[in-house]
Amino acid sequence: MDSTKRYLYYKPRLKYGEGLMDRRSCLMIQLAEAKLSNRVAVISKFKLGGHHNNGKSFESYLIDDYFNIDRLNVEYIFEEDFFQIEESINPENVIQIQDEKFDFETNHKLVIRNLKDDNYWSLKLYDVFALAKLYHGVGVKFVIPEVTPTQKIKDIGNVILNTLEKPTIGLHLRRGDRLNKKLNDSMGENTILQKLKDFKFNSAYYGTNDRNYNISDSRFFSSKDYRDVFDGITDNYLLFAIEMYIIDNCDISIRTFNDSSPFYYIENQTNKNYAICNYSMHGSNNSFRKIPSHLVECNYEDKTKNNRKAFVKSRPFIPRLIMAIRRKLKMV
Numbered sequence: 001m002d003s004t005k006r007y008l009y010y011k012p013r014l015k016y017g018e019g020l021m022d023r024r025s026c027l028m029i030q031l032a033e034a035k036l037s038n039r040v041a042v043i044s045k046f047k048l049g050g051h052h053n054n055g056k057s058f059e060s061y062l063i064d065d066y067f068n069i070d071r072l073n074v075e076y077i078f079e080e081d082f083f084q085i086e087e088s089i090n091p092e093n094v095i096q097i098q099d100e101k102f103d104f105e106t107n108h109k110l111v112i113r114n115l116k117d118d119n120y121w122s123l124k125l126y127d128v129f130a131l132a133k134l135y136h137g138v139g140v141k142f143v144i145p146e147v148t149p150t151q152k153i154k155d156i157g158n159v160i161l162n163t164l165e166k167p168t169i170g171l172h173l174r175r176g177d178r179l180n181k182k183l184n185d186s187m188g189e190n191t192i193l194q195k196l197k198d199f200k201f202n203s204a205y206y207g208t209n210d211r212n213y214n215i216s217d218s219r220f221f222s223s224k225d226y227r228d229v230f231d232g233i234t235d236n237y238l239l240f241a242i243e244m245y246i247i248d249n250c251d252i253s254i255r256t257f258n259d260s261s262p263f264y265y266i267e268n269q270t271n272k273n274y275a276i277c278n279y280s281m282h283g284s285n286n287s288f289r290k291i292p293s294h295l296v297e298c299n300y301e302d303k304t305k306n307n308r309k310a311f312v313k314s315r316p317f318i319p320r321l322i323m324a325i326r327r328k329l330k331m332v
Contacts, residue, residue: 006110007110008113010030010043019049025136025139025140026119030043031074032128032129034076043079046059048237052236053237063076066237093109098116134303139281156230157243168202168205169196169201170207193217205250207222253274254295255273260281275295278292
């Protein structure tokens with residue numbers, strides 16, 4: 001055991017079965033705190049929900065399965081590889097905490113966060129969150145994320161990218177949990193084609209969580225057209241990651257919401273990223289007045305900026321309370 005290393009261990013009692021982006025954002029919080037406290041992150045497996053995977057939930061460390069974190073320069077170890085190290089640490093050299101802050105300068109060998117669940121956003125560690133948002137991007141900070149695809153994801157994605165005639169458009173249409181009528185209407189084939197009329201492209205790849213969605217234009221392709229490439233992949237989260245890599249690496253990338261930054265780190269960051277609507281994924285219950293006739297250009301923030309871009313306009317407390325009561329009454 002390296003006597004110079006110090007560890008930060010997150011141990012949740014309950015694991016939520018959420019989606020890949022949600023679980024990734026929580027992992028970034030632990031990695032950010034490990035970075036700020038100069039500790040090795042001891043990572044527990046996350047549960048990925050069955051509602052995005054044909055009813056089958058399972059657990060994964062996420063790293064190496066869906067992305068790499070080399071760009072973060074955070075040292076980590078998986079929980080199963082840490083058990084023997086943990087046994088060798090003197091209990092007097094261990095701090096047991098829950099959701100409170102701890103002194104990053106402490107010399108204790110191991111800090112264990114005994115948490116009620118793995119919703120790490122509930123920890124209220126705002127200094128840690130600021131860094132985690134820069135790692136993750138996608139809906140929490142208007143930046144290009146720092147995670148990168150695995151070699152397997154790149155290899156499969158590149159097979160498809162290499163068959164698409166350039167210039168290419170990548171289109172991610174999120175349908176389901178955040179869909180409303182006008183957003184649905186804005187994804188109609190004719191509306192999509194109208195929004196793309198100002199772009200010169202020879203092929204497009206669209207990814208969506210709606211199996212029944214289809215664009216019949218001969219320039220458009222989806223996973224249905226590449227069954228041989230995806231043959232044998234039963235993990236829908238892996239399929240999602242591959243499609244995000246494809247969309248991120250098309251000449252033009254178009255996503256659903258205005259804070260849907262690329263899923264992976266990309267070098268080419270300007271003049272290629274757009275959204276089909278002008279509001280945040282966190283404000284998607286608020287339908288726009290009319291279907292946007294043009295795409296929204298997304299130019300991401302410099303990571304050195306301190307102030308977060310506000311996607312959702314703040315509303316007075318009383319109107320928000322009234323809306324919450326109305327939603328409750330509808331549910332009864």
